[in-house]
Amino acid sequence: MQDRRLQDFLGRWQIRRGIVHDDGTRGQFEGEAAWRAEGRDALYLETGRLSLGAQGAFQAERRYLWSSELTVFFEDGRLFHVVPPQGGETAHWCPPDQYDGSYDFSHWPHWQVVWRVSGPRKSYVSTTRYSPLAGSTP
Template sequence: MAVNLADFIGCWRVEREIAHGDGSRGRFTGTAEWVSGEEGADYVERGVLEVGGGAFQAERSYRWGPGLDVYFEDGRFFHAVPPEGGEAAHWCDPDQYDVTYDFTRWPEWTARWQVRGPRKDYVMTSRYAPLAG
């Protein structure tokens, strides 16, 4: 299935597992919302991050363009989401971020990030499902 930006608009449940190379684990549970705007959509996720024996409120934001290009809050390009799923990458010196999007069970879908480098080493799998509403 090929997706477009309109397919994401709305509220989603997100559950994320983080497996660090040293064997430690983390978990994020919350919501993600895409809000349509003039030139794309604003993405905001909010929830609880459990890591290192503690639980913290967490939030992050991105800007999605009409062609599924994703930008950081400051406007820098992050990566392009493949409309049919598949791989994308981002180099954040000195670490490499590789993602695989899987839309085969749409509207439930996953994004799996493999992050490697001298500063970071983890796999982060996010599972999304639409919230009724």
Template sequence: MTSPKPFMPTERQLGDFVGSWTLSRSITPAQGAQARFEGEARLSRTADGAAYEEAGVLYLEGAAPMKAERRYRWAEDLSVFFEDGRFFHKVPAKGGRTTHFCDPDTYTVDYDFSAWPVHTVRWTVKGPRKSYVMVSRYAPVAAP
């Protein structure tokens, strides 16, 4: 009898992320009310990589829903940059963990591609004034 082959994650490339995704996100602070975001993310090819844009509605307990959006730049090697060009972090091609330090806060992020193309991104944020977990679930937008 042969042993089952171990799971070998596929290395993701920038082109794998290009397109439109439904995005649902939960934000759970160590103290205080939970929040959620519902919207869409889009990664569009550019001359030097891709532009990431997300837009949707943020729901905070005890507050009126509000529009929210965010933008980043992605490079071919899966490096992610803020809109102003500062380096943010690099997405692990096979999934896994990476970090971003923004003095005095530490952002630890886990990318899970095991159910690709559906994937999750889990941020754990710790600092003197920040302490929360944010989980984002991306799923491809269904073709009309």
């Protein structure tokens, strides 16, 4: 399998995310992600609608900075995780909760990341699927 590079992600992607909490409640997110080059790095911006059970649906967004080495940082500069270039496992400790991620690039340019979150504050599985948007260049 080919190693992914930051340039592979640049452009616009459709996102579909399913969230399943350990108590059985479900959520979903549908929207768009865009990686925009900023020097050797890229800004990741995700926008869309998040539905979380009884809370209803609302607009949501998140931003990360991806380095050229596929290291992902939160907006405030804190380390989030490292993306394995061939796909595979990664992790993030956010006291008191553990985030265990798995990237799957086997059907590139359609790909996904699954996060299993466990701890006293959060306990869920989030599966995000990415597909290139028409006219984009992933």
